[in-house]
Amino acid sequence: MVSEHVAQVLVASNRGPVSYSVRDDGALDAKRGGGGLVSGLSAIGPDTDAVWVCAALGDGDREAVRRTGGRLDVADTGGQRVRMLDIAPEVYADAYNGVANSTLWFVHHLLYQTPLEPAFGPEFRAQWASYEAYNRAFAEALADEAAEGAAVLVQDYHLALVPGMLRALRPDLRIGHFSHTPWAPVDYFRLLPDDIARQLLRGILGADRAAFLTQRWAGAFTACCTELLGGTGNTRIGVHGLGADxxxxxxxxxxxxxxxxxxxxxxxxxxxxxxxxxxxxxxxxxxxxxxxxxxxxxxxxxxxxxxxxxxxxxxxxxxxxxxxxxxxxxxxxxxxxxxxxxxxxxxxxxxxxxxxxxxxxxxxxxxxxxxxxxxxxxxxxxxxxxxxxxxxxxxxxxxxxxxxxxxxxxxxxxxxxxxxxxxxxxxxxxxxxxxxxxxxxxxxxxxxxxxxxxxxTALPPARWFLDQLTALRELPV
The missing domain is CATH 3.40.50.2000 (Glycogen Phosphorylase B;)
Structure with missing residues (x-):
């Protein structure tokens, strides 16, 4: 079922542009964030139909979703249309803490003390199922919000499976994925269970374009794809070095x-x-x-x-x-x-x-x-x-x-x-x-x-975002 809120440009990230807390009197306080994505979405102009899809991070956010149905009041978001997802707290905790921050972050930043860790057993497999469910919730929301042929910019290691899942749901979309972290070299990336390592790579390769902050990280991703999958398929690889504003x-x-x-x-x-x-x-x-x-x-x-x-x-x-x-x-x-x-x-x-x-x-x-x-x-x-x-x-x-x-x-x-x-x-x-x-x-x-x-300051946040959007839109059909 396609939403009435069809968007031409969509951003997906774990954290959105606003967070909520509940006051003693029960009213909601909204606190706006900043950063490159906020600047980028602002730069595309008010005439572009855009939606930001993000997760509820705490009790205040979940209460805001309950009261709004997940489509937040634009007065709280600085005029941006935001759809916030209330993913079950236990699923979110497993996906965010168990997989994203305690596994993927450690792999890409080479942080494991390998004589003792990691040890991927039944507990991790249960957490991985939550990570899949978390990514699926984003993919389904993006599919619901996107207009025909829309451009979707998926952000970071939290959402590595989204491009592949979204491609299966909406093959008409232009999908990009951007990694804000380093990418691990092949030997370190292969600390992950083989099936999960391949699933992560295939998830990102569901995008038309996968982009990174430096050529070094892009090269490491390409090397992992070559070693584990035989190549990057039809996915283009890009580099956009985010600068200071x-x-x-x-x-x-x-x-x-x-x-x-x-x-x-x-x-x-x-x-x-x-x-x-x-x-x-x-x-x-x-x-x-x-x-x-x-x-x-x-x-x-x-x-x-x-x-x-x-x-x-x-x-x-x-x-x-x-x-x-x-x-x-x-x-x-x-x-x-x-x-x-x-x-x-x-x-x-x-x-x-x-x-x-x-x-x-x-x-x-x-x-x-x-x-x-x-x-x-x-x-x-x-x-x-x-x-x-x-x-x-x-x-x-x-x-x-x-x-x-x-x-x-x-x-x-x-x-x-x-x-x-x-x-x-x-x-x-x-x-x-x-x-x-x-x-x-x-x-x-x-x-x-x-x-x-x-x-x-060579590539300020607004241009960093617009360059990715332009590159995605200019890919041949």
Whole structure:
């Protein structure tokens, strides 16, 4: 049965552009999100009939679906038509936590401790059945909403099976899939059970076009398809390196609340004995295992241990915002970040100098304040699809910053030439890169930062989205 709400452009993602909470009086509070998809859908213009399909993530979202039938009030969504799916909580939990975040995320970011994990037994197979059901719910909703020949842009590893399922339901549609994560190399991808590895690949190959953030990740996907399936079939492969939204960032970074946070951070950072401003090494991450925060702190500790000339002259401003705290391994990692930071402060700190300023409560204005103050940006992930922080800090930094960047971040492809590139596992080399960054002559730092900002903003979110849409629509029938 085809919906009366037929759309020409559809986006599917786990998280939508709005989330809900229930107030004490029973009313719903809507909170809008941001990001590339929001910018992209806004860029196609109000005359294009578009629908965003997403999942209800919590009790507030489910209550909103109950009250609206799943088609949300455009007053809550900023004018976008959104269909929110109330997938059974136990099915959603298995699909999201059991498969997407505890399996696929770990595979693509190479995070398993392989002597002990993974171990794919009956529990995982039950979770996989939920992942299939979750993907099927999206495919059916998209089939219901889409006009004849519509363009559908499916997002990320949560929805890897959707393109194949949707192709079976609606062969008339133009279907694209975009992977926001890295893609695992063949040998690591084959940690997955053989049938499930093939099912994932065939799911994405149900799309007319599969796209990735870098050529490296696209090549890894193609290699997996060649090894396990004999090729990619008729699916085209594309690369779209998401960039920073310079206009938004620069405007937002100069609002009064950011200025207030800068004043507070300067007080925490303090000054040298002679009154000069201390140097700042800034990192802003969620406490995901892939972000490599602990090794970053250990590198800073080694810098202080080996180069006492920096005592009292530098502060590491580290924002580590909790992520996925419903998973024990993430709670343990967050605790380890706090433990290592506290240890550095106990070992090296003095009455007038706190070597690490660690914040764990998410505050976007404070992050922007740190961006503006940064002398050095430390971005050292074990593996990252892109890493927008690496792109955002050079855009916002007031005086230009040196970027210490992991070669395993997708951003390395675009920023590596002007960054100080490190192996994320090499704590000693990262400590040496931090010293080099801190001692970089000001003119060189400013020139590098300018080039970094230009590269970082080459493909802003709206264009990133529209380029994919255009490429999908221009494929031969």
């Amino acid at each position: 310079a206009d938004f960032l620069r405007e937002r970074a100069h609002r009064p609340d950011v200025g207030e946070r800068m004043t507070a951070l300067r007080e925490q950072i303090g000054t040298e004995a002679g009154g000069a401003a201390r140097k700042t090494i800034v990192r802003v991450d969620r406490t995901e295992l892939s972000k490599n925060i602990v090794r970053g702190l250990l590198s800073y500790r080694q810098l202080l241990a080996e180069r006492p000339e920096w005592h009292g002259r530098v502060v590491h401003v580290a924002f580590a915002y909790p992520s996925r705290q419903d998973l024990p391994v993430y709670r343990d990692y967050t605790a380890e970040v706090q433990r290592v930071a506290d240890g550095i402060n106990e070992e090296f700190g003095t009455d007038g100098w706190l070597p690490v300023v660690l914040h764990v409560k998410d505050d976007f204005a404070r992050s922007l304040a740190a961006y503006r103050l940064a002398d050095v940006a430390l971005v050292n992930p074990i593996r990252d699809g892109m890493n927008l922080v690496a792109k955002e800090i050079p855009v916002v930094s007031d005086d230009g910053c040196a970027l210490v960047l992991s070669r395993e971040a997708g951003a390395y492809e675009e920023l590596g030439e002007d960054a100080l590139v490190v192996n994320p596992y090499d704590v000693s080399a990262t400590a040496a890169a931090l010293h080099e960054a801190l001692t970089m002559p000001v003119p060189e730092r400013a020139e590098r930062s300018k080039r970094l900002a230009e590269a970082a």
